Amino acid sequence: MSQKFYQEFKLGILGGGQLGRMLIQSGIDWNINFSILDPDPSAPCKSLAEFTTGKLTDYQTVMDFGKSCDLITIEIENVNVSALKELERQGKKVFPQPAVIELIQDKRIQKQFYKDHQIPTADFILTENKEEVLKRKSFLPAVNKLGREGYDGRGVQILLTERDLEKAFEAPSLLEKLIDFDKEISVIVARNEKGETKTFPAVEMVFHPAANLVEYLFSPAAISKEVEKEADAIAKKIITDLNMVGLLAVEMFVTKDQKVLVNEIAPRPHNSGHQTIEANVTSQYQQHLRAILNLPLGDTSIIQPSAMVNVLGEDGFSGLAKYNGLEEVLNRPGVYVHLYGKKLTKPFRKMGHVTIVDSDVERLKNTANFVKQTLKVTT
Ligand SMILES: Nc1ncnc2c1ncn2[C@@H]1O[C@H](COP(=O)(O)OP(=O)(O)OP(=O)(O)O)[C@@H](O)[C@H]1O
Ligand SMILES: [Mg+2]
DSSP states (O other), X not given: OTTTTXXXXXXXXXXXXXXXXXXXHHHXXXXXXXXXXXXXXXXXXXXXXXXXXXXXXXXXXXXXXXXXXXXXXXSSSOSOXXXXXXXXXXXXXXXXXXXXXXXXXXXXXXXXXXHHTTOOBOXXXXXXXXXXXHTOGGGOSEEEEEXXXXXXXXXXXXXXSGGGGGGOOSSSEEEEEOOOEEEEEEXXXXXXXXXXXXXXXXXXXXXXXXXXXXXXXXXXXXXXXXXXXXXXXXXXXXXXXXXXXXXXXXXXXXXXTSOEEEEEEESSOOGGGTTHHHHBSSOHHHHXXXXXXXOOOOOOOBSSOEEEEXXXXXXXXXXXXXXXXXXXXXXXXXXXXXXXXXXXXXXTOEEEEEEXXXXXXXXXHHHHHHHHHHOEEEO
């Protein structure tokens, strides 16, 4: 394959959102041809590659799409796994492997995997419906999580007191102990077919309390050497135990007594790795390509400390997006704006992100705050 360097090679991505968009951006340097499947005819990848409008969860749509590609990857987990399994059976390369996507699609199976593999995670019980949650008063305070199809915090309910039990999910879910954490961190790890693994240094995430989305991210995380080592080892163990090829983001809690617990994993480029484009030697997107093409994994070292701010649609605005404060933000040194090509904004929609790099961590935080307060998406 290297003799052609991908000139006649077609990499299919299930999903045409911002993650796909940045993956294409990275693949252009290697002559990779991309083909995209997404249900939204105006998805962020629309005009950047061969584009098919179609449902990611439909068996036949995914089959037809997959057959026309040389290698298939994903930028979203909610895809038809049966079709991917059949494509794999027919000899198509699918990375991450369909079995891994299937496991991750269900948080209940994910949690069971951690337990079976002695990977530290919050204690949990499985519940089939609301009635079962109501019987578990003694397990509070807890977090009720939908088994399937929850994302961006939409399948997560925090149940502090008996009164909150009303918010419990009717569908198969899990009830997990509420962790009074010190920090939330993420380690992104890559693994190629040769079994080589490499982690990015841990980053620290700060969440938006109402929207449940990452609001800021700092790299590197302010954690001890011991915690860093532990988090790194856990990420490597998970990707190896899964026998997975590709990129895996491992979201973790650092507890007040400095223990590391796995929250959840995502088998693809991740929101917590955007800053690697400017701030690390190899970006998460290039690392994903290296992993799935079985190329040597790149150096993940940090070049400079960085912060990442998600640019979310302002609350109260829906319609054609307008970006306010761009010039003020771009006037500051070390500020890199990424817009995702979404025409329409709505409250808390991810419209872009900004990475800030600065060798001075205090100044970095100040600029991140300035960016947050200045760059607003309205209509
Ligand atoms: N057991 C827990 N204890 C305390 N807080 C929790 C727990 N589980 C989840 N949370 C909080 O809720 C957030 C969202 O949970 P989780 O990551 O499981 O859901 P999600 O919908 O998949 O999120 P996303 O798609 O944004 O990553 C976590 O980042 C964390 O802040
Ligand atoms: Mg999460």
